[in-house]
Amino acid sequence: MKTGNKPLILVTNDDGVYAPGIRALYESVRSLGRAVIVAPEQDKSAVSHSLTMSRPLRVRRLESDVYTLDGTPTDCVIIGMNKILERRPDLIVSGINPGANLGDDISYSGTVSAAIEGTMYGIQSLAFSLGGEAPFDFTVAAGVAWKLASMALEFGLPETTLLNVNVPGLPAGEIQGIRFTRQGRRIYHDAIQETFDPWGRKHYWIGGGTVHWSGGDNTDEQALREGWISVTPIQLDLTNHAGLDYLKRNWKM
Amino acid sequence: MKTGNKPLILVTNDDGVYAPGIRALYESVRSLGRAVIVAPEQDKSAVSHSLTMSRPLRVRRLESDVYTLDGTPTDCVIIGMNKILERRPDLIVSGINPGANLGDDISYSGTVSAAIEGTMYGIQSLAFSLGGEAPFDFTVAAGVAWKLASMALEFGLPETTLLNVNVPGLPAGEIQGIRFTRQGRRIYHDAIQETFDPWGRKHYWIGGGTVHWSGGDNTDEQALREGWISVTPIQLDLTNHAGLDYLKRNWKM
Numbered sequence: 001m002k003t004g005n006k007p008l009i010l011v012t013n014d015d016g017v018y019a020p021g022i023r024a025l026y027e028s029v030r031s032l033g034r035a036v037i038v039a040p041e042q043d044k045s046a047v048s049h050s051l052t053m054s055r056p057l058r059v060r061r062l063e064s065d066v067y068t069l070d071g072t073p074t075d076c077v078i079i080g081m082n083k084i085l086e087r088r089p090d091l092i093v094s095g096i097n098p099g100a101n102l103g104d105d106i107s108y109s110g111t112v113s114a115a116i117e118g119t120m121y122g123i124q125s126l127a128f129s130l131g132g133e134a135p136f137d138f139t140v141a142a143g144v145a146w147k148l149a150s151m152a153l154e155f156g157l158p159e160t161t162l163l164n165v166n167v168p169g170l171p172a173g174e175i176q177g178i179r180f181t182r183q184g185r186r187i188y189h190d191a192i193q194e195t196f197d198p199w200g201r202k203h204y205w206i207g208g209g210t211v212h213w214s215g216g217d218n219t220d221e222q223a224l225r226e227g228w229i230s231v232t233p234i235q236l237d238l239t240n241h242a243g244l245d246y247l248k249r250n251w252k253m
Numbered sequence: 254m255k256t257g258n259k260p261l262i263l264v265t266n267d268d269g270v271y272a273p274g275i276r277a278l279y280e281s282v283r284s285l286g287r288a289v290i291v292a293p294e295q296d297k298s299a300v301s302h303s304l305t306m307s308r309p310l311r312v313r314r315l316e317s318d319v320y321t322l323d324g325t326p327t328d329c330v331i332i333g334m335n336k337i338l339e340r341r342p343d344l345i346v347s348g349i350n351p352g353a354n355l356g357d358d359i360s361y362s363g364t365v366s367a368a369i370e371g372t373m374y375g376i377q378s379l380a381f382s383l384g385g386e387a388p389f390d391f392t393v394a395a396g397v398a399w400k401l402a403s404m405a406l407e408f409g410l411p412e413t414t415l416l417n418v419n420v421p422g423l424p425a426g427e428i429q430g431i432r433f434t435r436q437g438r439r440i441y442h443d444a445i446q447e448t449f450d451p452w453g454r455k456h457y458w459i460g461g462g463t464v465h466w467s468g469g470d471n472t473d474e475q476a477l478r479e480g481w482i483s484v485t486p487i488q489l490d491l492t493n494h495a496g497l498d499y500l501k502r503n504w505k506m
Contacts, residue, residue, distance in 0.1 A: 045306075045362060046303060046305075046306055048301035049361050050300050050361070052299075052459060053299055053359045053459055053460045054298075054444075057450050057456060057457050058455075058457075059455075065381055067459075074361075078459055079445070083457055089352065105421045105493075107366075107489075108303070108304045108327075113301070120357050120439065151504055155504055157505060158495070160438075160498070161493045161496045178506050180504075181497075182497060183490055185413075192331070192335055193309075197311075201311065202311075203309030204310050204322075204336055205310070206304065206306055206332075230354075231500070232490065232492060232497075233493040233497050234501075235493035236360075236438070236494070238359070238434055238436055238487045238488060238491070239487065240411055240414045241415045241435065243410075244434075244435060246486075247411070247484070248433050251408055251433075253430070
């Protein structure tokens with residue numbers, strides 16, 4: 001695949017190659033260079049940073065720059081980087097996810113995890129999600145993705161850091177602008193529904209319920225709630241460095 | 254389930270309820286209080302922080318304090334906390350994983366993700382892994398788990414922080430002691446094997462290869478390589494706070 005000097009952009013997601021969100025993202029970043037989609041065949045929401053190692057993966061080419069494989073978003077980045085693209089991409093973009101990815105919950109997200117994997121390879125990576133509820137209109141979010149992708153190419157990201165971008169599910173005229181934020185804290189998570197199979201055995205279905213957030217200024221969740229586009233820099237290093245000092249001082253072994 | 258005033262300890266893993274590592278962990282922490290296993294039915298290695306929301310989960314009770322469900326380690330923590338245990342546990346322990354979980358690679362780990370989920374619930378959580386290669390002898394690591402679990406109960410962990418513990422695959426006499434470490438950086442990841450299906454179609458299998466690590470003192474990887482037990486405090490907040498300042502200063506919107 002010849003790309004010349006134009007930026008090469010890998011596009012992926014967790015909702016699968018046929019999702020409207022990835023098509024909107026692909027169309028928006030194509031004007032910045034050459035965009036290539038490598039995305040899962042099926043919906044892989046909430047697979048987090050799962051990696052498929054127990055079986056081989058099959059790549060299929062659907063269009064000249066659109067590939068799919070029977071794996072996770074992380075698999076798509078690994079196989080895309082190593083086996084599909086001719087050279088290292090200049091940018092990886094993931095999304096656009098229908099539904100926000102905020103606070104602690106980003107840890108479950110396949111959309112964000114694809115950008116984490118890209119960052120591990122040293123590629124500037126951005127994850128895009130659209131808040132609100134179905135039916136989703138990706139027009140505004142695609143414009144935001146274009147703007148932030150072009151800024152990443154121009155100004156660069158902090159080292160070993162990706163951007164987690166959430167766009168409010170509002171008409172363009174009601175969006176306040178872009179705010180750089182920190183990751184919020186979820187107070188508690190989901191309801192669990194009890195359900196029964198045809199043989200009367202109880203099952204538990206995780207989901208539903210209302211998420212609550214802890215206070216604190218300038219979180220991703222607060223920004224979105226107030227009508228701002230939230231841009232959170234997320235790092236690979238998970239070490240609690242202050243906690244490391246605490247343990248060295250206080251845990252006498 | 255009555256537990257009285259004894260500490261209540263939830264035990265889980267990603268290798269499944271029948272794995273020898275979880276049994277060794279369960280036996281070791283039972284002396285600290287009441288231990289209850291809630292673990293996946295099947296091997297769920299490398300599922301990261303995956304959450305099952307697309308179908309209901311079925312719990313089966315195998316022994317009086319041993320439960321299994323057809324889901325991920327994260328599912329086990331959620332269902333264990335909300336539907337199996339009578340009260341909030343005092344501690345969650347995950348493992349013992351056969352094979353180390355170091356550096357950036359902890360992001361793929363189901364073992365570590367179970368401890369992340371526990372930490373999200375505000376429960377002190379520890380993940381245990383044993384380095385080296387099969388056949389694994391969990392005896393030394395189980396003793397380490399007992400010691401660190403008892404210290405967590407006595408001294409507490411820093412807020413919203415879990416411990417990622419790796420024990421070298423060495424005889425007890427060759428282990429140097431315990432070192433508090435930071436998460437290392439992987440330079441690059443895996444080889445990808447090309448293989449063909451019975452119809453001659455190429456597939457890619459992720460795995461194998463040699464992992465390389467970047468230099469730097471006091472990483473988890475360095476500690477293990479030098480024969481130390483590595484204890485890394487891992488936090489929930491993924492925000493790059495320095496990067497946030499950088500973006501506010503340098504990205505002119």
